[in-house]
Amino acid sequence: MSAPKKVVLAYSGGLDTSIILKWLQTEYGCEVVTFTADLGQGEELEPARQKAELLGINPDNIYIEDIREEFVRDFVFPMFRANAVYEGLYLLGTSIARPLISKRLIEIAEATGADAVAHGATGKGNDQVRFELAAYALNPDIKVIAPWREWDLSSRTKLLEFAEQHQIPIAKDKRGEAPFSVDANLLHTSSEGKVLEDPAIDAPDYVYQRTVAPEDAPETPEFIEVTFEKGDAVAINGEAMSPATILTKLNELGGKHGIGRLDFVENRFVGMKSRGIYETPGGTVLLEAHRGIEQITLDSGAGHLKDSLMPRYAELIYNGFWYSPEREMLQAAIDKSQENVTGTVKLKLYKGSATCVGRWSDHSLYSEAHVTFEEDAGAYDQKDAAGFIQLNALRLKLLAARNKRVSDK
């Protein structure tokens, strides 16, 4: 790989990416463009602009954007149509944000004539893979720079030395090492490392940032209604809202009731197990709601196919293959299934749990006429079941007869 001339850096404004910014300038002597996005992580963006300017970035090269609506509409919602969970439990909050960041990095590279992009993910995690697979899928000629895999700033001390050498301001609370590492966006907060590294030991309370403890949640349940159209949430309690507004509102509701905490050991794509604490309050409520509306609007054949495809779909997102033909194929299948996933569910939020307690829809497939214990006026002929069972049993009978015949010999 030849040296990059102009690099678009995913820049948070924090100490680590500021060091990367400076390292790119000094190591490669290249022009740096910064991209700072509001994905709902809950931080002000303007300080990042000031810091970038302080580090010598040309104001034209500073990109600061609120991409929360795009994030929820084009990434979070399509994923929730699939009821995607990784390894049974994880709602993929970090995984789903990476492809969008890469997409904007590549677009800004094209707009600014940059030949490279850079990110601050380490060489041990999944995020490097997600950033880079997305980048290469969108521009096969782009260079990707991952300083953590290249430089020799392998300890906290060396990093701080480098920062001091290059007049990078160091916030007081960054002098010491954080007791764990955090990633956040509108869908979730994840925490891992350090005090969380022993999976036998409970996570300390101070790790949680977005949800109250169930013990501290209100003593009385709260009931809400979520309305869906074609698989996407469009209203809460009858009030129509944009995608990001809905997720923000569900985060407030879920967080208040202690919903969406997960203590989890997962398998990273790069081969080792890691332990994370995830908080996905709104997403957890949304998944329960989506399952609820699918219960009455989705056909069993469609639903069972979706269920069987989901683990692969979730794995693709986890592993960083959002921009892959197979993810797009699965999305086409999933989206096809959602055409009538329209209606409203009622949820109970209480002390850590979101549970669906009612659902209704003009698109419902539920037929009280068929299922009723009462007289059904001929909707269903119970005698049909005899034939149904006989033909389903036929192969089992032939098997049993064969096995008896063979074992009798």
Added chain:
Amino acid sequence: MSAPKKVVLAYSGGLDTSIILKWLQTEYGCEVVTFTADLGQGEELEPARQKAELLGINPDNIYIEDIREEFVRDFVFPMFRANAVYEGLYLLGTSIARPLISKRLIEIAEATGADAVAHGATGKGNDQVRFELAAYALNPDIKVIAPWREWDLSSRTKLLEFAEQHQIPIAKDKRGEAPFSVDANLLHTSSEGKVLEDPAIDAPDYVYQRTVAPEDAPETPEFIEVTFEKGDAVAINGEAMSPATILTKLNELGGKHGIGRLDFVENRFVGMKSRGIYETPGGTVLLEAHRGIEQITLDSGAGHLKDSLMPRYAELIYNGFWYSPEREMLQAAIDKSQENVTGTVKLKLYKGSATCVGRWSDHSLYSEAHVTFEEDAGAYDQKDAAGFIQLNALRLKLLAARNKRVSDK
């Protein structure tokens, strides 16, 4: 089908199966053998004996058995090795009991020289399918009688008339119609029908029988430890117990904390949707515990394969194909994966939720040396990730280049 001569009836001792008993005698003039099992449904069995005798059954033809250990060891536990859930949420509590009942019906038929078995399931539900597929798979020559599909006792009034005509005692509380229908065993209680038929309306409180409402559960969490060997729970808080004892204990713990309630609309195998209220306190705790121990002891390749097979496995059990070659094939794969699923998890039980907060094992695959944010002493070379990403990206790059080439034309 020629008329049966001797029938083994799955007999609860209740009004409905007593009517069936008498109907079999009068309709077919055949000898009836009764089979009443303790599957943990929480009812005394001796009254069933007395009632059978009262209805003229020869004492030699009355089979009353406690099969709880067999139920948990050979049916519930194998199923939980798979983390089986139907349509994302249902723990298959009714489904898994049916094949065992059929197995005993067939064995008793062979022991008593009966040529038929009979059950009290209706023609609208899944249970008829489960009973009959299992029966035919175990004895292809058996006759199966499903009175609900045959007789003309199509209303409560007609049933009561028939009972009175034949001197079948009717308990006072059975005169009126029950407001919903119940099935119970050691794994769960299910309720459906009548007041539950509108899926938009919350289930009334009196439906729940095995769990307290989360609101009424203790104000302080309870922490327990569950130990597994080869995928099966073997001890609680360090105390070794038999399978049925463990599930009983987990039911107590879960029920006390309001865990395992499910309000659910599902797709029946016979084609319509139905709404059920399920209470699976012990099973819900067990599933969370099993997932927790798998997190550290199961390899990702094995785990992801399991996840992708699970929906099909669950569907097979739901549909009544326990005794089918494909269920046995899947079981062989699942059991193979569980050889090292051995260790202990710590769970928090609180107000409706069971959450894993710690797990440890001599069989752990978790390697702090590899995952640590600290110096890893060479356990993992971050530079390897670059090659890993490049080769995973190669096909995506070739795709992107092709797509650009084609669209540029």
Added chain:
Amino acid sequence: MSAPKKVVLAYSGGLDTSIILKWLQTEYGCEVVTFTADLGQGEELEPARQKAELLGINPDNIYIEDIREEFVRDFVFPMFRANAVYEGLYLLGTSIARPLISKRLIEIAEATGADAVAHGATGKGNDQVRFELAAYALNPDIKVIAPWREWDLSSRTKLLEFAEQHQIPIAKDKRGEAPFSVDANLLHTSSEGKVLEDPAIDAPDYVYQRTVAPEDAPETPEFIEVTFEKGDAVAINGEAMSPATILTKLNELGGKHGIGRLDFVENRFVGMKSRGIYETPGGTVLLEAHRGIEQITLDSGAGHLKDSLMPRYAELIYNGFWYSPEREMLQAAIDKSQENVTGTVKLKLYKGSATCVGRWSDHSLYSEAHVTFEEDAGAYDQKDAAGFIQLNALRLKLLAARNKRVSDK
């Protein structure tokens, strides 16, 4: 089911469906509409018109249509995009024709105000299921009449008696029983029953109708080129043709070279095994060609996903679920994958085999620069493979270390 008033009958003009026509008139006293389609079965249609008129059908109620183009374009080609084969070998020639026939039956019923449709499939086979599931999926209120499941004309003698009673002309060669049963359309000819019922015995030569024996095929190979656009064949040897014309031409070529014979024992949806002889000359060539063009134009992720979905897709078509949400979901995924399956393959046809011997495309993903044994000018860095292998191996190493640790105890 109340008695039908007006029935649309899938009418071939042959003896069996003529008997059905008359039986519908006499049994139900209902008006009959006939539908006779040219699906490429190789029979004249006008005699069917004359025969229907002779049997008293109002000329306005006689529908005769050439639907070969619709058949290939909307049914055969979408299926071949999936490389669908049932149970490893069967190209689904009968299965794929049934939904189209049902679609036209339902459309004609709506056009003529008929309340029922009827078909001539027996109660043992798959075709009844395919006809009826398609009909119900397109019109849930339609009545379907399957005379073979209803009447008591259970022997050849009774059928002929009925025909004579009702002045139905009986061709001389229909007096005796055919030695086997045949179904044909543009995709294939299938033969089954009678002389073919023992799967141990070779099918006699006279069964084959559309292909020469490989032994009688030309002594020299023939090479052809087939061109695809978005997964569908559009030209042979550079000559653009309509879908049905292409399949007709491939049938000629395949049939001449003895290609596409299959002696097969399959599992019917209704539960038993049956043995069939299939001749699919053009389809066999088309499948080989489609695989050939996918080899260079389809990405591995997309291809492997397609391969894993194919068995389920084929099973759905075989079982009659063409008009089901899950088939449509799979089709959406498959069609998504075909957007760049454009290019040309060269095939060798010789003595029973069609083999791809060359393929080229502007949409090719094959990169000689990457794969070459020669200098690759930096296209691929072999050192990347080391990292790729290390990370893929990591979980296997951790497993091996764990297993050793556990077994050493």
Added chain:
Amino acid sequence: MSAPKKVVLAYSGGLDTSIILKWLQTEYGCEVVTFTADLGQGEELEPARQKAELLGINPDNIYIEDIREEFVRDFVFPMFRANAVYEGLYLLGTSIARPLISKRLIEIAEATGADAVAHGATGKGNDQVRFELAAYALNPDIKVIAPWREWDLSSRTKLLEFAEQHQIPIAKDKRGEAPFSVDANLLHTSSEGKVLEDPAIDAPDYVYQRTVAPEDAPETPEFIEVTFEKGDAVAINGEAMSPATILTKLNELGGKHGIGRLDFVENRFVGMKSRGIYETPGGTVLLEAHRGIEQITLDSGAGHLKDSLMPRYAELIYNGFWYSPEREMLQAAIDKSQENVTGTVKLKLYKGSATCVGRWSDHSLYSEAHVTFEEDAGAYDQKDAAGFIQLNALRLKLLAARNKRVSDK
């Protein structure tokens, strides 16, 4: 990785692995153990011994073994139980040999106290991955040396110079470059590279080594019978044979009739497409035979599950994950299905094709009584089909009614 002290080299005796041998000695100064296996590649092994001695290997360090029986019994046959084909067509002849070679390398390393193994696969192909994943899975502490990824002998000229420098004898025909590269074992011969690199151009005749051209095969078909027990071939034409003997015999028969040639473009695990010419005469016959015996002995539920698992199984073998938990899980499922795959098939071999024309077994599930067009004496009640269809149609009817209701609004 610290320098290796003693290396077990997969040694063919050819020029390339002789250069590797010498390079290991000179580069690392380490002791070399050679392992030369007869896997059925059709070469004498004793010249490898002499050459190793000539290159200074201690006779105690020369391992020469005939492992053909182990190869077929423990690797080829288990794979054929699955009907494994990669990307629809490739019988995995190279892939399946690699794990066995690695297994012996690791065993010899343990026996000789070696700390490393080495192989001659390049950094562009799949074989490096297969060798190394297997090695690490069997011994997580082993070092693996892949000289082609390390050295700078990047051209033919440099290799020959190195050989001359180190007195490695160079056969005359090795002076020039081979026009393509070959791998062979008892299952297949593969050829790739150089003259085969353009996938549009037919492979020249001289590439084929193990099969005659179909044009040159005998003019008359040959019929053979293959007998299976539990999924494995055990006899040909009634004569019992060992696994390797059977495959050898099938190779002779298939090769004589021009069977098993494949011109193929495949997706390598390392990310690019490559074109290969495969000859798998015996394997092609065996696959057809195995499918034939499964047709009558395998239940449809088992068969369809196998079909759906097969692509993943084949991909695992192709990618080098033979020794992985998920391959072993799938094998457990597959082996479970084969318990009654016992019986005999009759095959026709003619001009490039092997076709099953008959099959019989004491374990057959085929029931002429059920399938017959004749009177079936009550084996099957056609009226059952009506109920079967009604219940399968129910959800489709509810869907159609819903869709009509929604679109009418």
